Amino acid sequence: MFMIFGYSSALLFGQLLLGLINGAFYALLSLGLAIIFGMLNIVNFAHGALFMLGAFVAWALLEFLGIPYWWSLLIAPIVVGAFGIILEKVFIARLYKLDHLYGLLLTFGLALVIEGLARNQFGSSGMPFAIPPELQGGTDLGFMFMPNYRGWVVLASASVCLVVWLIIDKTSLGANLRAATENPALVQSFGINVPRMITLTYAAGVALAAFAGVLAAPIYSVNPGMGSSFIITVFAVVVIGGMGSIAGSILTGFGLGIVEGLTKVFYPQGSATVIFVVMVIVLLTRPAGLFGRGGH
Amino acid sequence: MHISRRALLGTVAAAGMSSRAGAQTPTIKFGVLTDMSGPYQNVAGPGATIAAQMAMAEFKAAGFNVEVVSADHQNKPDVGVAIVRQWFDRDGVDVILEVANSAVTLAVQGVAKEKNKVFLASGAASSDVTGAACNANTIHWVYDTFMLAKSTGGAMVKAGGDSWFFLTADYAFGHALERDVGNFVKDAGGKVMGAVRTPFPGTTDFSAFLLQAQASGAKVLGLANAGTDTINSIKQAREFGIKMRLAGLLVFLSDVHSLGLEICQGLALTESFYWDLNPATRAFSDRFIAKAPGKRPTMVQAGTYSSALHYLKVASAMGPAQAKLDGAATVARLKATPTDDECFGKGSIRIDGRKIHPSYLFEVKKPSETKGAWDYYKLIGTTPAEDAFRPLNAGNCPLVKV
Numbered sequence: 001m002f003m004i005f006g007y008s009s010a011l012l013f014g015q016l017l018l019g020l021i022n023g024a025f026y027a028l029l030s031l032g033l034a035i036i037f038g039m040l041n042i043v044n045f046a047h048g049a050l051f052m053l054g055a056f057v058a059w060a061l062l063e064f065l066g067i068p069y070w071w072s073l074l075i076a077p078i079v080v081g082a083f084g085i086i087l088e089k090v091f092i093a094r095l096y097k098l099d100h101l102y103g104l105l106l107t108f109g110l111a112l113v114i115e116g117l118a119r120n121q122f123g124s125s126g127m128p129f130a131i132p133p134e135l136q137g138g139t140d141l142g143f144m145f146m147p148n149y150r151g152w153v154v155l156a157s158a159s160v161c162l163v164v165w166l167i168i169d170k171t172s173l174g175a176n177l178r179a180a181t182e183n184p185a186l187v188q189s190f191g192i193n194v195p196r197m198i199t200l201t202y203a204a205g206v207a208l209a210a211f212a213g214v215l216a217a218p219i220y221s222v223n224p225g226m227g228s229s230f231i232i233t234v235f236a237v238v239v240i241g242g243m244g245s246i247a248g249s250i251l252t253g254f255g256l257g258i259v260e261g262l263t264k265v266f267y268p269q270g271s272a273t274v275i276f277v278v279m280v281i282v283l284l285t286r287p288a289g290l291f292g293r294g295g296h
Numbered sequence: 297m298h299i300s301r302r303a304l305l306g307t308v309a310a311a312g313m314s315s316r317a318g319a320q321t322p323t324i325k326f327g328v329l330t331d332m333s334g335p336y337q338n339v340a341g342p343g344a345t346i347a348a349q350m351a352m353a354e355f356k357a358a359g360f361n362v363e364v365v366s367a368d369h370q371n372k373p374d375v376g377v378a379i380v381r382q383w384f385d386r387d388g389v390d391v392i393l394e395v396a397n398s399a400v401t402l403a404v405q406g407v408a409k410e411k412n413k414v415f416l417a418s419g420a421a422s423s424d425v426t427g428a429a430c431n432a433n434t435i436h437w438v439y440d441t442f443m444l445a446k447s448t449g450g451a452m453v454k455a456g457g458d459s460w461f462f463l464t465a466d467y468a469f470g471h472a473l474e475r476d477v478g479n480f481v482k483d484a485g486g487k488v489m490g491a492v493r494t495p496f497p498g499t500t501d502f503s504a505f506l507l508q509a510q511a512s513g514a515k516v517l518g519l520a521n522a523g524t525d526t527i528n529s530i531k532q533a534r535e536f537g538i539k540m541r542l543a544g545l546l547v548f549l550s551d552v553h554s555l556g557l558e559i560c561q562g563l564a565l566t567e568s569f570y571w572d573l574n575p576a577t578r579a580f581s582d583r584f585i586a587k588a589p590g591k592r593p594t595m596v597q598a599g600t601y602s603s604a605l606h607y608l609k610v611a612s613a614m615g616p617a618q619a620k621l622d623g624a625a626t627v628a629r630l631k632a633t634p635t636d637d638e639c640f641g642k643g644s645i646r647i648d649g650r651k652i653h654p655s656y657l658f659e660v661k662k663p664s665e666t667k668g669a670w671d672y673y674k675l676i677g678t679t680p681a682e683d684a685f686r687p688l689n690a691g692n693c694p695l696v697k698v
Contacts, residue, residue: 011511018504116333123337126527128556131535138537144507147535219535220500221527229500229524264504269466271504272495 014144015261021150023257024157025212029230030237030249031161032208035168038244039181039201042092043100045107047234048227049114050206053080054213055222056118059127069132069214073156076214077207084206088199096198111228118224126223153215160211161250168246177201236279242292252290322616323361326352326604327389329376329404330419332368335523336396336596338550340419342366343597344394346587351604360616362608365389373403380404384411390620391416391607394600398422408433413623414630416607418599421546423686426650430693432624435631437651438599439568442686443679444655445473447566448543449480451657451677452516457541457564458484461514462491463505463529465521470496473520473545489514494521502529506538515541516564522546527555534559549594552660552672560660560672568655568684569595569639570673576638592670598639603651606635643681648693655684 029051036044057079058072067075087110095103131149138147168174180187180194188194213227220226241252256275263271270277282290328348330340345366352362365387369376376395383389384407392408395401396419408415409431416435417425423440460481464470470493478488489512492505506529509517517533517540519526526544533542544551544565552560571581571592580601584593593601610629611619619626627649635643635651643653657677666672688696 008511011507014507015504018501018507021503022501119333119337123341124333124335126524126554128554128559130556130558138535145537147537149535150503219532221524221531223524223527225524226500229498233498261504265508268505268508269493269495272498 010143011265012262015265016258017141017144017146017261018150018264019258019261020254021154021257022260023254024154025216025230025253026234026237026257027161027250027253028157028208028212028215029234030241030253031164031246032205032212033234033238034241034244034246034249035164035208036202036205037238038246039177040092040198041096041100041181042103042107042202044202044205045104045231046087046110046114047107047206047209048229048231049111050080050084050227051209051213051216051230052118052224052227053083053114054210055129055217055226056122056127056213057210058214058217059129059222062129063127069218072214073211077210080210080213081203081207084203085199087206088202092202093195093199111231115224115228122224124223124225126221126226129217129222131218149218153219156215157212160208164208165246165250233275236275240275240279240282240289242289245289245291248289248291321359321361322620323363323388324391324608324611324616324620325363325365325387325389326391326393327380327383327387328364328366328393328600329369329379329400330366330394331371331396332366334371336371336419338554339548339594340394340396340596340600343584343588343591343593344396344418344600346584347593347597347601348393348604350583350587351601351608354605355608355612358608358612360612369395369397369400371397371400373400376400377403377407380407381411384413390414390623391604393604394418394596395420396596398425401425402429405429405431405434408623411623414607414626416603418603419596423691426646426648427686427691427693430648430691430695432695433627435603435627435645435649435651437603438595439566439655440650440685441473441476443568443684444545444566445476446480447655447657447677447679447684448518448545448564449477450484451566451679452543452564453481453484453486455564455657455676457516457543458486459514460486460488460516460518460543461509461512461540462488462518462520463502463509464491464493465496465525466493467496469522470520474518477518477520477545491520494525496521496525499525500528502532503536505529506533506536510536510538510540516543517541518543518545519547520545527551530555530563531559548596549592549670549672553592553670557661557663557666557672561662563660564657564676565660566655566657567595567673568653569593569598570656570658570675571598572671572673573656573675574641576641580638590669593639602635602637602639605637606630606633609633646688648688648691648696650685650688650691652681652685654681655679 054076057076061067061072135149138145184194237252241248263274326348328345330344332341348364355362367379391414398420401417401420418437421441423442425436462474464474492508542563547565610633631645640653645651658673659676
């Protein structure tokens, strides 16, 4: 093995790969946020709490009904998505005509309520959730030991991101969605039910958060606070990628995961801060974000 | 029937006296101040209140009343202090029990001294409680950071773990833990190969740090962190097949329960009480689980019971009215009286307020070794009571005359 900047290449390759894995979570979560912001103009601060709910639904399905992880990947997003529909209909739909700030405050409040209720019910030390038996163990890649489950996370996350991007960018459904954000009145006059489309968009964004939650359950502690530790970083990712930019949030998510991974080798103490340093630099040079349209 | 006037008056007077005596039956009131909704909810929380009630139940027929009230300090020192002031000033509470969270404990200590009441702390970790911050109204019951560091650091080296690498949460608590444990490791003849500082808060993925630890070649990975950080690092160490022996520096039974043995197996940790340690601890735990279905007591909950019980024994001996009178004098009596209970066995309390008993180094069992729910630990080392805690003259406690 050769050396790079005094570090063994094995260590660096390992960290690059790990960064990519963490980036997979950032990408999934920021994708949901970007969709919701792009279509609803709502900064969804409840995203972390819904991510947590996804993990808890998976845990509850396994604990009480014996439903395994693989079904949870499908069921948890549906359950949480349905919950999202209720949230949108009852609360968020009332705020579309108001300033962004109101949506931010409302969703932040919802996040606190959801997390508080979960903490009251389940305590705070977390629930056990094992890696599904099919994906236990790992592969020795020569430069590092790669757990099979982490490989699956990257694969699942990348494919979901790709599919979502294709739907929004390449299908007529996506075209309707994009049109509805530009000019809802005009799209409505073509006979498309815009309010329903917006509700379903919110549900889809939320379902992505729940999907990420299920993916995260076997790796991270399943506890009521698990979402709040992610959400700030993910917001930074969305801002760097450009608010509302779908492809931007995906690419930035993976990219920043790698940047963070490398920081963990060269200056571990800074690894929680590096994303925000990048955010400051990007905002100073490209205020609309790396992939955002200027003046949006 | 003829009733003489004199006899009637006598009866009335006697009835009056006896009812007055009834009104004067003293009541000892415990206030369990704990974390009902935050990170220490499972370590202490409602179970601590149950433990205090168990001590109360043993003094039902002692000729005085015992009451237990409880409240949630929400891990905020100002909230804790406000509750304690109200308890002392308005509700007639005599003794504060438990108080998981060192910051709240240090704040409550001041109020207990100001109002001359009694504070028996079980949940706090900081060794400052009996160090620079010690006072004549406070006793620190179960464990402290010094005890954890000495047992896990020292006893672990004796058990073969002689080279260490630390995963350290990058703030004062983590640094202090790393330094203290590192010193004990070196004192016991082991060596520290390095440490990686993980940002706090804000780290959820420890795999990158774990690989660096693995690359150091050390035998033991010391987890100088707490709570969710510890849980995440243990979970991910298992996932990445880290071959090092893990040493949790602040891990409780309830954490092991929530993680499961599959993940925790082989983890070394220190506690001063384990429910399945001996027949006496088992007897106590069986009574506890009858009150708290499905839950075995943690050392903090056991300490709440043990401290309340010791207080009631002493109060009963000195007379409850006398015990309520002067908190500092009662604490002096508590210190002068040897302790003995099912949870911690025979012990004593030092002049600085430090309760003394052995500390135990445990290893978490493999799933194949367990006999069922809550059968999690096997004992791998014991530090005798006289060596388990910081030497009396090394803590800078003003109560200790040097």
